[in-house]
Amino acid sequence: MIAVTGPTGNVGRALVERLAAAGRPVRALTRDPLRARLPAAAEAVRLDPGDPALFEGATKLFLYVQAGGDHTPRLLAAARAAGVRHVVLLSSGIIDSGAAESHPIHVLHATAEQHVRDSGLAWTFLRPNAFAANAFQWAPQIRAGDTARGVFADGRSAPIHEDDIAAVAERALLDDGHEGAAHRLTGPEAITNAGQVTAIGTALGRELRFAEVSPDEAGPELFPHVPPDMLQALLKSFAATVGTPPEITATVREITGRPARPFAVWAEDHAGDFKGEEQSSTG
Numbered sequence: 001m002i003a004v005t006g007p008t009g010n011v012g013r014a015l016v017e018r019l020a021a022a023g024r025p026v027r028a029l030t031r032d033p034l035r036a037r038l039p040a041a042a043e044a045v046r047l048d049p050g051d052p053a054l055f056e057g058a059t060k061l062f063l064y065v066q067a068g069g070d071h072t073p074r075l076l077a078a079a080r081a082a083g084v085r086h087v088v089l090l091s092s093g094i095i096d097s098g099a100a101e102s103h104p105i106h107v108l109h110a111t112a113e114q115h116v117r118d119s120g121l122a123w124t125f126l127r128p129n130a131f132a133a134n135a136f137q138w139a140p141q142i143r144a145g146d147t148a149r150g151v152f153a154d155g156r157s158a159p160i161h162e163d164d165i166a167a168v169a170e171r172a173l174l175d176d177g178h179e180g181a182a183h184r185l186t187g188p189e190a191i192t193n194a195g196q197v198t199a200i201g202t203a204l205g206r207e208l209r210f211a212e213v214s215p216d217e218a219g220p221e222l223f224p225h226v227p228p229d230m231l232q233a234l235l236k237s238f239a240a241t242v243g244t245p246p247e248i249t250a251t252v253r254e255i256t257g258r259p260a261r262p263f264a265v266w267a268e269d270h271a272g273d274f275k276g277e278e279q280s281s282t283g
Contacts, residue, residue, distance in 0.1 A: 001025040001057045006064025010133045014166035049075035055082035060173045063089045065112045076119035086122040088172045093129035104230045124178040128185040130157035132266040142274045153194040153212040155241035158186040158248045161261045186249045188260045203267040
């Protein structure tokens with residue numbers, strides 16, 4: 001049995017779907033099982049970080065950083081007490097990236113990694129850089145018109161498809177040899193923010209335009225899911241992507257046997273979300 005936290009987020013949902021499709025017993029730990037809309041083969045259970053019963057029969061755990069919140073040590077202790085032996089943590093590429101250790105995103109993920117190390121469980125860390133799903137920030141604007149406002153049109157990244165992260169997580173959970181590894185994950189190619197909007201337009205059969213906004217004017221309306229205390233640090237990180245080639249790794253291919261998918265494929269896979277057919281969540 002594999003327990004999965006964050007099963008309604010992009011990566012967690014993709015992982016649950018993969019495990020269920022493969023016939024693997026999977027227990028999805030979520031705060032609202034009735035609204036989770038997970039595959040019928042997955043067992044949806046209400047998350048209580050300190051309850052060992054959540055992990056009864058489970059030997060592996062996929063941990064989303066924010067699932068346990070401040071209760072992550074309790075969750076890990078409960079998992080170990082119930083018989084879990086290996087945890088795969090969805091961390092962040094900001095670790096070992098050269099970013100300041102005081103950066104709030106660095107602090108969040110470094111703290112989670114230390115909790116996992118201290119738990120006594122075998123561990124694997126997944127450290128993705130930019131998520132392709134971050135492009136959902138433009139979805140409301142694209143549903144409403146043909147212009148997407150955002151910062152740093154020429155900012156470059158190698159965004160990764162959430163299902164490629166899930167595919168690596170699946171292999172790390174099911175295959176031997178990943179214990180003690182920290183896998184850095186990226187998409188296969190660089191693309192600018194303006195290029196992402198263009199790719200979304202192509203997937204929709206529309207001509208979209210990126211309108212650059214000064215970072216001084218960027219606020220919650222552009223980054224509704226970003227905590228206010230993180231926004232300035234995030235904008236500083238985005239500024240550093242202008243004129244800087246992003247890191248590109250072959251980790252997805254090396255672990256899964258197939259290459260990571262480019263952003264254009266992600267845009268095609270999620271065209272319905274930008275048409276308003278289904279609202280996607282992040283994480």
